[in-house]
Amino acid sequence: MTILGIDIGGSGVKGAPVDPARGELLAERVRVPTPQPADVDSVIEAVAEVAAQFDGFGSIGVTFPGVVVDGVTRSAANVDKSWVDAPAAQLFTERLGKPVTVLNDADAAGVAEVAFGAGRxxxxxxxxxxxxxxxxxxxxxxxxxxxxxxxxxxxxxxxxxxxxxxxxxxxxxxxxxxxxxxxxxxxxxxxxxxxxxxxxxxxxxxxxxxxxxxxxxxxxxxxxxATLLNNAGIIGAAIAAGQAAAGPGPQDPGAIQVDAAEPAPQA
CATH class of the missing domain: 3.30.420.40 (ATPase, nucleotide binding domain)
Incomplete structure (x- = not known):
């Protein structure tokens, strides 16, 4: 199963299709600058620009630099305040036309590292x-x-x-x-x-x-x-989206259980 992972960072929005069972990127990453100000509408369009460069994926995982609860972004310490209480998973899903799971960016990086990197x-x-x-x-x-x-x-x-x-x-x-x-x-x-x-x-x-x-x-x-470097957020987002697709619903990754089958090469 191929899943698109997208990592929203302070300076760039980057993404690639991922094999979540192996923690491997299946194509070269695409990166676009993070809009300034990084308000809801502008960032959604930046994510859509990245997603448009790929096809053949079933669902999408997106990282966010803040607290995410049930697909809603509850904080926005380093992005525009319009993200506070935004229904991010719903907005991304409506814009991209695919099920989207949203989770905190550090959580996503950690998921990847525990599955395939330094925490394995x-x-x-x-x-x-x-x-x-x-x-x-x-x-x-x-x-x-x-x-x-x-x-x-x-x-x-x-x-x-x-x-x-x-x-x-x-x-x-x-x-x-x-x-x-x-x-x-x-x-x-x-x-x-x-x-x-x-x-x-x-x-x-x-x-x-x-x-x-x-x-x-x-x-x-x-x-x-960390060993996965700049790919960790992308890979972790894809793992979360894969588990959400198999679980209760696309907007709530729930308790992510890290269970990697094979190690991935270092980034």
């Missing part, structure tokens, strides 16, 4: 963190996604944690790797205190530079970089 075959409590414009989080207990955790918005020193420790903060404040790693360490220690995870998986663009800051982190929990 790991039991217990696993946490995926994406460091980019903000900090996204995805939490898994024995392979089951606990959706919409939003641990990037924990309070740290009286401020939103992602304002201090996201990769964007490193760039905007021109922090050295040592300065930024100290902030990331403080954040990770706070998460450790709350959750005691067995593994941190770090994604986002900065994961490609893990050798610059991982050695600077003094934490208890094992930490590894």
């Amino acid at each position: 075959d790991q039991s217990g409590l696993i946490m995926m963190l994406t460091f980019g414009t903000g900090i996204g989080s995805a939490l898994f207990l024995d392979g089951v996604l606990i959706p919409n955790t939003e641990f990037g918005h924990l309070e740290l020193g009286g401020a939103d944690a992602e304002l201090l420790a996201a990769d964007r903060a490193r760039e905007v404040e021109d922090l050295s790797w040592e300065q930024w790693a100290a902030r990331v360490e403080r954040y990770l220690r706070h998460v450790e205190m709350l959750l005691s995870p067995r593994l941190f998986i770090v994604g986002g663009g900065v994961s490609k530079k893990s050798e610059k800051f991982f050695p600077l982190l003094d934490i208890r929990t094992p930490i590894v970089p």
